[in-house]
Amino acid sequence: MQQVVQEIKNLSIGFTSKKGEQISILKNISTTINKGETVGIVGESGSGKSTLALAMMGYVKHGLFTISGECIYQSNDILKMKNRELENIRGRKIAMIPQNAGQSLTPNLKIGYQIDEALRLHTNFQKEDRDVKISELLNKVRLPSPETIAKRYPHELSGGQQQRVAVAMALAGSPDLLLLDEPTTGLDVTTQAHVLELLNFIAKDTGTSMVYVSHDLGAIAQVSDRVIVMYSGEIVLDGPVKTILKNPIHPYTYGLLKSIPKLTLSGLPNSMSGSQPQPGTIKEGCSFYDRCEFAEDKCKINSPELEFVSELNSSVRCFNHKKLHKKKDEDTKSSKKVLRKLTKNEILDISSVSISYAKQKFIEQLLNKIDDTNPTVKDINIKIDKGETLALVGESGSGKSTILKSIAGLIKAKDGIIKFDKNKILSNDLKKRDANYLRAIQLIFQNPDESLNPNHTVEEIVSQPLKLYFGLSGNELKQKIIEVLKKVRLGEFYLTRYPRQLSGGEKQRVAVARAFAAKPDIILCDEVTSALDVSVQAAVLNLLQELKVDFGTTYIFVSHDLAVVKAISDRVAVLYQGRLCEIGPSESVYKFPSHPYTEVLLGAVLEPDPDIKPKLVAEDIVEEKPPEKGCSFQGRCPRLLGQICKTDVPPWQIDENGNAIRCHIKINDLKNQQISN
């Protein structure tokens, strides 16, 4: 019998609505966390996964309360403990690593002091021992030269380093249980892979139990032994990681896995219809009924109980799980990708564009010049054909959004020319641009919460471009708005809604509708799916694809997610530190030979499959600014050739698939090296 660290019995947590109804956010959760086990809790936003993790620490958010059940740690219910008693457990026995370490570290205290504080509170070490322990902890989380790191302030560290410090602080009290709330969500792909690998190592090394809360099945697949899938405040599936991800017997998990874009597949993933119900709206029946493709009449009236399936060692909350168990994955290979009509009809020509964030000196301001030999974005040459989807890929700081903004005219380019429709030069000053060109290029932003005015109704939001560009008004305007909304699959009754009354996917649809209302030729998509849940992401990608077929719109699609990019794009450009590394048709960019940076990125992609481990080929150092000369990737390159990489800018080489790579290594050598790995 395994040793149990924490046992949760029948836990329900909820709040009282304005009408006085009791609404549950967690419904009858029962589970156990065993010693040395890593449990992944997966679910979309609003599924109650964070509430559950916080309850494990004996914390219930303000406004929520425990309706029933208990959370037992060392034979005591920690939800009933007084603050005094909790102080001895929190941090010491049960520690938490928050999502955004940058915000959870005190900005004006040095790292060493903050870890020392954790040690002072949670251990009985003396001052001298604590100093040794600090170095030990920083070493354990693999931070280079612990002594220097300890003397730094949080803002002097990169995101990945901050997250490592948070891990070190959590480990200070040698806890029995470590709760991680989306610990890698804000990090770059390569950093994320490194942090996950570190967490895996720590779990094995210290034997600490971990509860890993995430919406990212890829990350969960890498760290967990067991996975709990949550939906609408209930556990719908609970079992070993391999069974859950390879043979999901709950329709929600089944659909969710199918809606994730994967590197191994081509084309767009299937999307799931609908969205998670709001708490309190489901009174009877299965909470997944509305979205379930296997639903039967009985599902509407009866709520299924969690049932243990011994042959799979899993628990599932579904009447029809046997059907799914037998179902073969016949349709996962469906390719929805629409082949691009090969029209060589250039619509946008970006030539030798450089963008600098350097502050102008007074004289330069007068001369309207920027003197910066090492600009943030340099020497970008891309030609885009009509109806093409070009993706710009790179980690944060790669300049992909900057390029997008300069195409939109929001940032002035220092050098270079952007030509629209063959020969019309777009001014780098927004105010000097012709209204027709402004209309032709529309933006869709990452987070619809920020890009939609919270005090405007959907009608007002969509009417903005129609009024501005086409001067519509009255009934004509209203008809046009309804027509545009229909195109993004939103009904007429959405007109009077405010953004806060819409779900994440609906909000992004409104943003898409606003962009399409201008009848644009080019749509710039800035990480349009990163803020969305997985099941919604697929639906938005499918919508964009359909609209492209209907209107022949050209997309420039910025993303850090290589799998999403593969699903939607025709051509991919990989950027590092504001310089192009590789550009080519998406099929060939994802194949070898690749630029070493593309190779690093591809290696770090987390697939929702526990058998595919990420390949970590380079360190996750963060470079503050691009090197003055030579190759932009010289600082992190795993295939550094020698001095030439540091002095000369590498030449463009084109392989047989039309894939252009900027590297000093001969293209065939590169291919051989990469394939032999």
Next chain:
Amino acid sequence: MTLVIKQEKPKSTFSKIVEIISTMASRPSGLIGLIILVFHVTLAITSPLYAPHDYKAIDPSLMLQAPSSEYWFGTDSLGRDVFTRTILGGRTALTVTFFGSLIALLWGGALGIFCGLVGGKIDDVVMRIIDAFLSIPWILAMLLIVSLLGTSTIVLIPALGFFYGKGIVRVARAATHDVIAKDFIVSARARGHGNFSIIWNEILPNVRDAIMVEGAMRWSWMLLGFSSLSFLGFGVSPPTPDWGLMISNARGLMSFAYWAVLAPIFGLSSLIIGINLTADAFAKALGIDRSTKAPV
């Protein structure tokens, strides 16, 4: 988290106002504030119709009478009826400060939004000037203005409006700064909207609440400020009844004719409390007070 309601009727401005007022009245403090405010406003409008005595009738034979059935709040040192003067005493103060706050709201809000939007050098310069004005004790400056230009309402309203608008500039600017970095502003810029359209359509709906609440708060401060001026003899000129002036006149006789000073004090303080409670409830009804916002 707002629960999604399937078919929602578009709300008219009128129904929105009704909803806000009913939310305000749903809390005891808000209800009390509203009742006091409505009472004072009604009193100020209708009091001349039923004032029992002539507010300026001086009668030396009736000096400092204690409250009686004829003179409910007694009489003052000149034999005038304190009750009559008290119910009439808020009229000038309410009118001057109401329009004063409106002016403060308009210029403070407009300048604040403008500074927040343009930023840079202009913003720096304007804000330093505002800071400089904040460092001048307003009452000294007011005394200077009043002694130069006189104490008519035409002078008092804009002068008070100016001095109480400085704080609103800062609030409006800060609120604009919160909004300005959001993508919907960037989106409007990228579409090619002009500055005026961005202010009117995108910024104003998002900062309006904060500015209005600040204006309501300023109103009660201005009322106190105006009464202080009257108290010092620079506000309303006698014989017009005014609480500040009444307090000033009667304070020397407080030890044996407390009624003459208590009545205007009660009038002034209840109105200020009423406005404060209402402004608080107004802020909460608009969801500006973060501490009581619904957690989910």
